[in-house]
Amino acid sequence: MAPRFPPDRLPTAYQEFLCAYPAYEHTAALDDLRARHYSRLDEQGHVYLDYTGGSLYADSQITAHMDILRRGVYGNPHSSNPTSKAATELDERARQYVLEYFNAAPDEYVCIFTPNASGALKLVGESYPFAPGDRFILTFDNHNSVNGIREFARAKGAEVIYVPVVPPDLRIDERTLRALLDAPFAGKTLFAYPAQSNFSGVQHSLAWIQLAQAQGWDVLVDFAAYAPTNRVDLSACQPDFVDLSFYKIFGYPTGIGCLIARKAALKKLRRPWFAGGTITLASVQGDGYFLAEGEAAFEDGTINYLNIPAVEIGLKHIAGIGIETIHQRVMCLAGWLIEQLMSLRHSNGTPLIRLYGPVETTMRGGTVTINFFDPDGHHFDFREVEAEANAHNISLRTGCFCNPGAGEVAGDLTAEEMRDCFQNEERMTFEQFLMVMDNKSPGAVRVSLGIVSNFADVYRFLTFAESYLDRHSPKTV
Numbered sequence: 001m002a003p004r005f006p007p008d009r010l011p012t013a014y015q016e017f018l019c020a021y022p023a024y025e026h027t028a029a030l031d032d033l034r035a036r037h038y039s040r041l042d043e044q045g046h047v048y049l050d051y052t053g054g055s056l057y058a059d060s061q062i063t064a065h066m067d068i069l070r071r072g073v074y075g076n077p078h079s080s081n082p083t084s085k086a087a088t089e090l091d092e093r094a095r096q097y098v099l100e101y102f103n104a105a106p107d108e109y110v111c112i113f114t115p116n117a118s119g120a121l122k123l124v125g126e127s128y129p130f131a132p133g134d135r136f137i138l139t140f141d142n143h144n145s146v147n148g149i150r151e152f153a154r155a156k157g158a159e160v161i162y163v164p165v166v167p168p169d170l171r172i173d174e175r176t177l178r179a180l181l182d183a184p185f186a187g188k189t190l191f192a193y194p195a196q197s198n199f200s201g202v203q204h205s206l207a208w209i210q211l212a213q214a215q216g217w218d219v220l221v222d223f224a225a226y227a228p229t230n231r232v233d234l235s236a237c238q239p240d241f242v243d244l245s246f247y248k249i250f251g252y253p254t255g256i257g258c259l260i261a262r263k264a265a266l267k268k269l270r271r272p273w274f275a276g277g278t279i280t281l282a283s284v285q286g287d288g289y290f291l292a293e294g295e296a297a298f299e300d301g302t303i304n305y306l307n308i309p310a311v312e313i314g315l316k317h318i319a320g321i322g323i324e325t326i327h328q329r330v331m332c333l334a335g336w337l338i339e340q341l342m343s344l345r346h347s348n349g350t351p352l353i354r355l356y357g358p359v360e361t362t363m364r365g366g367t368v369t370i371n372f373f374d375p376d377g378h379h380f381d382f383r384e385v386e387a388e389a390n391a392h393n394i395s396l397r398t399g400c401f402c403n404p405g406a407g408e409v410a411g412d413l414t415a416e417e418m419r420d421c422f423q424n425e426e427r428m429t430f431e432q433f434l435m436v437m438d439n440k441s442p443g444a445v446r447v448s449l450g451i452v453s454n455f456a457d458v459y460r461f462l463t464f465a466e467s468y469l470d471r472h473s474p475k476t477v
C-alpha cells in the first residue's frame, strides 16, 4: 500500500486540508506567533501533542514576568511595608483580572489562588458540609481529583452516585442524569462534572448547571480541560464552584490554579482547619480562632506571590490572541485528524484505530484518544506506541490520564473486574494492573491540540500512525 502521509506530500495535503477547512486560514496569526514566540518547538524538531497535559508558554510571557521581577522589590504580601504592599498590589490586580477574564462578576464570585486545579477541588471536597442522607452525584468521566471528593463525602456519611458515560461517544445519557437530578429527595447536595473530559474530549452541556441548581443542587464544574481552548463565561453559566490550572491555559507559570466560587456557595463551606493567612484572630491560650472572610479563609499560608503576576500576563496573552481564534484552529485540526485516523485501514479492510469519543466536532474539544489495532484486531500496547512516538520526538500521552471511569468504559472493563483489583489489601501498581488486564487495553493513546498546534504537527502524527498499517501486535506474533 502506498503511504498516504509521506513527508514529501505535506504541502499537497495542506492545500487539501485548507479546502476542507477554510476557516483555518483565519487563524494564520497563530503561525506568526509560533514563529516569533514559540520558535524553540521547531528549532528542536518537536511535535508537541500533549496540550491537555500542559500548554506551552510564549517567550514574551517569560520576558514580561522577568521584567516585573527585575523592576520591583517585592516582599511577603499582606503587610503594610512598602515591598509587601507592592506584592499585594500585583497579586490583587491578577486576582481581579482572573475574574474579569472569566466574566465572573466580582460582587458575586471570588477567586481563590491554589497550587493547581486539584488544590481547588480538595478545598471544596474537604470543606463541603456533606452529611448522612446527602448525595454527591458525579459523572464517570471525571478526573481523579474530582473522584477523590467521594472519599470526603463518604467519610461524612453521604451517598455517592456515578452517572455513566455511554460508548462509543462517551457522552452522558441525559435521561439518566435528569432522573437523578430531578428525583424528589431532601438531601440534594453536590453535583460535579467536567466541562470537557480530559479522556475523550467530550464537552458536556453547561445548561446542566442551571437545571441542577433549579432542583437545589450546588454545582462544581471542572473547567481545567475546557478553558485552554474555549471561552468560559461564568456570568452566563453561573456554576457554584469552578477549578482551573493556569499552566494548562498558557504554559507558565506552573504551580498556580484557582477556585472560582460564588460567594453564596463559599459561605456553605466549613474549613477543617486554619492556617497562617486564613484567620483574623487565633489564640493558643484562648484555644479559638476566627476565620477571615472570602478568599483569605481558603488561601493557606503564603500565596505564590512572585508567580501570581505571571497569571495576569498569561491571561492577557490569550486575550490578545483571542480564545475564539485558538478554538477555531484546534477544531479544524481535530476535525481533520479524526477523519484521517478513522479512514486508515489495513490491507484486509480492518480499521487501524479505535476512537474513544465523538467523531463529530460539535460539543467536543481537541483531545483525541485512540488505540491502535492490528489486522487481526489485537491492540498494540499503548506503552510501546508511546516509546515509538518518543523516538520520533512526538510528545503524546498514554495511560488512563487520571480518568479511570472513562477509561474503564472505553476499555470495556467491567465493574466485577475492577472490584477484583481491590479485593486484596496489598497495593497493586499500575504495571501489575496492566498485567491482570492483559487481554484488554485499560489505557489509550491521547493526542491533544492547543494554542500553537499547526497542520505539520498533525500530519507528522499521521505519518507516524500509518506506520502501524499491516503490522502485527508483538503480543500476538
Ligand SMILES: Cc1ncc(COP(=O)(O)O)c(C=O)c1O
Pocket (backbone or CB within 6 Å): 052, 053, 116, 117, 118, 119, 143, 145, 194, 196, 197, 198, 222, 223, 224, 225, 245, 257
Ligand atoms: C479535567 C482535569 N481536571 C483536573 C485536573 C488536575 O489538574 P492538576 O494536575 O493541575 O491539579 C486535570 C489534569 O490533567 C484535568 O485534565
